[in-house]
Amino acid sequence: MRLCPAAAGTGIVFVRTDLPGRPVVSVRDFEGAAAPFRTAIKKGAAEVHTVEHILSALVGLAITDCRIEIDEAEVPGMDGSALDFVHAVRQAGIRECAGTRAEPLVVGEPVHVEDGMASIEALPYDGGLKITYTLDYAGHPLAQGSYEIELDAESYAREIAPARTFVLKKDAETMRAAGLGKGADYQNTVVIDGDRALETSLRFANEPVRHKILDLLGDLCLLGCTLQAHVVARCSGHRANRALVLRLRECAGQPATCDIAAREAGATARTASHDH
Ligand SMILES: [Zn+2]
Numbered sequence: 001m002r003l004c005p006a007a008a009g010t011g012i013v014f015v016r017t018d019l020p021g022r023p024v025v026s027v028r029d030f031e032g033a034a035a036p037f038r039t040a041i042k043k044g045a046a047e048v049h050t051v052e053h054i055l056s057a058l059v060g061l062a063i064t065d066c067r068i069e070i071d072e073a074e075v076p077g078m079d080g081s082a083l084d085f086v087h088a089v090r091q092a093g094i095r096e097c098a099g100t101r102a103e104p105l106v107v108g109e110p111v112h113v114e115d116g117m118a119s120i121e122a123l124p125y126d127g128g129l130k131i132t133y134t135l136d137y138a139g140h141p142l143a144q145g146s147y148e149i150e151l152d153a154e155s156y157a158r159e160i161a162p163a164r165t166f167v168l169k170k171d172a173e174t175m176r177a178a179g180l181g182k183g184a185d186y187q188n189t190v191v192i193d194g195d196r197a198l199e200t201s202l203r204f205a206n207e208p209v210r211h212k213i214l215d216l217l218g219d220l221c222l223l224g225c226t227l228q229a230h231v232v233a234r235c236s237g238h239r240a241n242r243a244l245v246l247r248l249r250e251c252a253g254q255p256a257t258c259d260i261a262a263r264e265a266g267a268t269a270r271t272a273s274h275d276h
Pocket of ligand 1: 052053165211215
């Protein structure tokens with residue numbers, strides 16, 4: 001995968017260099033590409049999977065235009081966090097393009113989405129982007145608790161980017177049986193068993209909740225523009241995050257419908273809390 005400069009106004013796009021015609025897939029092309037445990041985008045036959053960590057790094061560093069060339073369908077997992085992406089981008093350098101930044105989506109009224117146990121809402125906020133996330137996996141104290149961050153490049157790089165992917169031990173066993181997570185090991189995936197992590201030392205005492213914020217920021221990139229809001233999430237996973245992005249897009253088109261009554265109830269059996 002190669003991150004390349006892009007002309008102002010391009011947004012963040014992937015180019016599948018291995019496919020005929022080198023098709024371009026935008027971060028906005030995510031409807032119909034839903035996949036469990038990850039975020040995917042899709043245009044025609046061209047798909048890119050597990051985009052959330054690289055997109056999180058770009059959102060975290062406030063990068064609005066980037067062409068990402070990739071020669072397969074899956075973004076490299078690296079160490080399970082966004083740290084390598086942040087280092088690579090910072091090493092390459094970031095250029096400010098005066099007067100070309102897309103308008104942020106400013107949340108004027110609360111927008112609320114629910115999906116089983118998960119909920120997520122975007123509230124009006126005078127600053128930039130603030131995230132408050134509460135994780136509450138019953139029986140797993142390591143995957144419980146809240147964390148809040150006012151997003152800027154420094155706070156992102158220091159507090160969020162290093163947080164690795166995690167999975168509950170019982171879910172790891174289910175996934176392995178289903179043939180998923182083949183590239184996972186105890187170093188790039190924190191395996192949680194109650195109040196401890198198996199065979200790794202944590203980078204933060206609350207590394208799991210920080211990773212949920214990392215994922216959420218990556219999913220918010222699907223908006224296709226920056227967001228000015230206070231996002232309050234509880235146990236949300238990729239599915240609930242995507243639902244919020246869709247609601248925000250609708251609201252941006254029709255401000256009148258953008259209120260707290262605009263709820264989506266999750267009727268599906270599987271809760272989003274484990275839709276990591
Ligand atoms: Zn993740």
